[in-house]
Amino acid sequence: MTASLNARDITLAYGDTRIISNLSLAVPDKSFTIIIGPNACGKSTLLRGFARLLRPSTGTVLLDGADLHSLKPKEAARKLGLLPQSSIAPDGITVADLVGRGRFPHQNALRTWSRDDERAVAEAMDATGTTELSSRLVDELSGGQRQRVWVAMALAQRTGHLLLDEPTTFLDIAHQIDLMELFADLHREGTTLVAVLHDLNHAARYATHLVAMRDGAIVAQGDPRDVITEQLVEAVYDLPCRVITDPVSGTPLVLPLGRRAK
Amino acid sequence: MSIDERSVESTVESTVESTVDFGRRHWRIDTARVSTLIPVRSVLVCAALVVVIIVAGLASMTIGAYDVNFAAVLGAVFDPSSDPDVRQVVLEWRLPRVLFAVLCGAALALAGGIFQSLTRNPLGSPDIIGFGVGAQFGVTLMMIVFELNTYMFKAIGALVGGLFTALLVYALANSKTMSSFRLIIVGIGVSAGLGSLTSWILISVSLEKAMMAATWGAGSIASLGFDQLLPAAIVFAVVLVGSLPLNRTLPVLEMGDDAATALGISPGRTRLAAMVFGVALVALVTAAAGPISFIALAAPQISQRLTRSNTPMGTAPVMLTGAALVVVSDAVAQLVGVPVGVVTVSVGGLYLAWLLAAQYARRA
Numbered sequence: 001m002t003a004s005l006n007a008r009d010i011t012l013a014y015g016d017t018r019i020i021s022n023l024s025l026a027v028p029d030k031s032f033t034i035i036i037g038p039n040a041c042g043k044s045t046l047l048r049g050f051a052r053l054l055r056p057s058t059g060t061v062l063l064d065g066a067d068l069h070s071l072k073p074k075e076a077a078r079k080l081g082l083l084p085q086s087s088i089a090p091d092g093i094t095v096a097d098l099v100g101r102g103r104f105p106h107q108n109a110l111r112t113w114s115r116d117d118e119r120a121v122a123e124a125m126d127a128t129g130t131t132e133l134s135s136r137l138v139d140e141l142s143g144g145q146r147q148r149v150w151v152a153m154a155l156a157q158r159t160g161h162l163l164l165d166e167p168t169t170f171l172d173i174a175h176q177i178d179l180m181e182l183f184a185d186l187h188r189e190g191t192t193l194v195a196v197l198h199d200l201n202h203a204a205r206y207a208t209h210l211v212a213m214r215d216g217a218i219v220a221q222g223d224p225r226d227v228i229t230e231q232l233v234e235a236v237y238d239l240p241c242r243v244i245t246d247p248v249s250g251t252p253l254v255l256p257l258g259r260r261a262k
Numbered sequence: 263m264s265i266d267e268r269s270v271e272s273t274v275e276s277t278v279e280s281t282v283d284f285g286r287r288h289w290r291i292d293t294a295r296v297s298t299l300i301p302v303r304s305v306l307v308c309a310a311l312v313v314v315i316i317v318a319g320l321a322s323m324t325i326g327a328y329d330v331n332f333a334a335v336l337g338a339v340f341d342p343s344s345d346p347d348v349r350q351v352v353l354e355w356r357l358p359r360v361l362f363a364v365l366c367g368a369a370l371a372l373a374g375g376i377f378q379s380l381t382r383n384p385l386g387s388p389d390i391i392g393f394g395v396g397a398q399f400g401v402t403l404m405m406i407v408f409e410l411n412t413y414m415f416k417a418i419g420a421l422v423g424g425l426f427t428a429l430l431v432y433a434l435a436n437s438k439t440m441s442s443f444r445l446i447i448v449g450i451g452v453s454a455g456l457g458s459l460t461s462w463i464l465i466s467v468s469l470e471k472a473m474m475a476a477t478w479g480a481g482s483i484a485s486l487g488f489d490q491l492l493p494a495a496i497v498f499a500v501v502l503v504g505s506l507p508l509n510r511t512l513p514v515l516e517m518g519d520d521a522a523t524a525l526g527i528s529p530g531r532t533r534l535a536a537m538v539f540g541v542a543l544v545a546l547v548t549a550a551a552g553p554i555s556f557i558a559l560a561a562p563q564i565s566q567r568l569t570r571s572n573t574p575m576g577t578a579p580v581m582l583t584g585a586a587l588v589v590v591s592d593a594v595a596q597l598v599g600v601p602v603g604v605v606t607v608s609v610g611g612l613y614l615a616w617l618l619a620a621q622y623a624r625r626a
Contacts, residue, residue, distance in 0.1 A: 051520075051523070051524060052523055052524075053519075053520055053523055053524075072526075073523070073526040073528055074526035075526075076526065077524060077525050077526030078526070080524075081524060082521075082523075082524035084518065084520035084521050085520075086518065086520075087517050087518045087520065087521040088382065088516065088517050088518045088521075089517070090382075090513070090516045090517065090572050091572070092566075092571075092572045094284060094285050094572070096282050096284045096285070097284060097572055100282070101514055101525065102525070104510070104514050104525040104526060104527070105526040107510070109507065109510070110295055110297075110298075111296065111297050111298070112297070112298040112299070113290075113297060113298050114292070114297040115292065115297070118281055118282055119281070121282050122281045122282050125282070134282065134284070134285070135283050135284060135285025135286075136285075154524075157525070
């Protein structure tokens with residue numbers, strides 16, 4: 001198993017507050033890696049470290065053998081994309097314009113819109129089913145449509161690695177599944193995905209590599225079928241539960257016991 | 263929706279249809295080194311603005327104590343063998359004023375576009391967040407206290423005053439959150455403070471000095487000649503070239519620091535460059551002409567609506583809108599017999615009232 005994206009002994013901190021100490025994680029190439037864990041376990045912070053949004057105070061994040069944080073920003077942006085948790089769609093921007101902004105790292109002062117840009121944007125909109133929305137204003141779209149447009153922007157960037165920060169938050173169940181299926185398609189087509197997710201059952205169903213975190217450290221990682229156990233869920237979330245096999249996908253399904261069922 | 267095979271080969275072509283539907287028409291330039299899409303609407307708007315600038319500029323050259331009609335102005339500008347007296351009035355006295363109007367308008371509008379894009383707020387222009395007043399304070403200090411009255415010294419005063427104010431506003435507003443609303447409120451406070459400091463300096467010096475500062479402080483380009491135009495134009499050209507990359511990076515930064523970083527932009531560095539260039543643009547105008555308010559506030563918004571753009575930052579149309587506004591304001595100022603700054607303040611005041619009302623309505 002090769003891992004062109006990996007963190008070696010990284011410490012991530014906001015000011016003096018250490019969130020993660022000496023953590024190492026190798027993201028298997030072509031995997032759909034999903035990081036789970038309770039609130040404040042450091043999973044989003046870890047993703048920020050991978051996304052160049054937070055520079056490790058010690059250790060390095062390597063991408064293709066080079067220190068990610070010392071690459072030129074545009075060069076890094078051609079290799080590694082991010083779907084941030086919250087982005088701002090400028091007033092009056094159309095879907096095509098927003099998706100087109102994903103091409104920024106491939107452009108320069110003289111080449112602001114090449115045939116490659118055109119093709120990448122058309123394909124990104126096609127893959128996300130947003131082609132029909134192309135000339136619509138982003139402000140006018142529903143939450144589900146808008147998130148698809150942001151995904152299209154990240155796809156137009158054409159990176160081998162794509163990081164997803166809680167991509168399904170604020171969406172209803174149908175749109176969540178819709179989006180997870182889209183990510184699964186991307187994974188099948190060869191993109192390495194790293195996502196932070198809250199929904200354990202979605203994580204178990206879609207991940208090829210599952211990482212469970214608590215208190216800034218990795219508790220377990222591997223195939224979801226091996227990782228998700230009643231003991232692990234209790235150890236990570238302090239949540240008593242039953243784990244059964246999902247009759248639809250054959251992956252583990254977590255059923256919280258709650259107080260009443262004890 | 264397919265691309266014509268031939269179109270890939272051609273150098274400049276007009277395409278109504280491309281594989282991506284942006285909801286507007288473009289002209290495509292596609293050569294080995296240069297490839298871009300130019301919105302047809304922007305080109306038309308820019309062309310119309312150039313016509314407005316030329317017509318209003320020529321018309322304003324007919325106004326003044328010495329009567330020159332439109333035909334005579336045209337003759338003086340384009341025909342070297344016309345009446346030398348008329349040529350002197352038009353070319354040496356009135357032409358520099360019009361060129362100054364173009365330069366001031368373009369520079370202020372670009373500064374406004376930069377700061378409005380940076381703050382993601384139509385109120386985030388240097389007039390409102392205090393950098394204009396800061397530049398004015400710097401010039402007053404140079405002129406009155408240090409008695410250095412040449413363009414370069416005033417420009418340095420304006421630049422230092424503007425940058426110092428910018429730092430002060432950012433420090434007080436706590437730049438970590440970059441909440442534009444906070445920035446604007448703090449900016450208004452700092453402007454008021456610096457404004458009263460300027461007044462204090464003026465009432466504590468001799469009458470002649472105060473008069474000189476007051477004339478400059480009303481925002482006038484009427485008395486400026488080619489010897490003041492040249493240094494201002496050189497500084498403008500340098501700052502303009504330096505700020506050109508912001509045309510592409512600022513709209514991306516409008517999507518938030520995380521998205522911008524993911525796309526390969528350094529938010530901190532971009533913000534710093536935008537601030538320095540934006541303040542420099544305000545400073546180079548303030549040093550020459552005094553404060554000409556509301557152009558930075560209004561021009562980017564007008565241009566954005568005319569071109570139906572998704573960002574207040576668009577170098578060419580924004581600068582042309584600003585230039586047209588100042589040239590027309592200057593023509594009006596000549597007719598009424600007041601400094602151009604007075605005209606822009608009067609018109610701009612109404613605009614600001616409307617803008618505040620509209621913003622308030624949207625939030626409520």
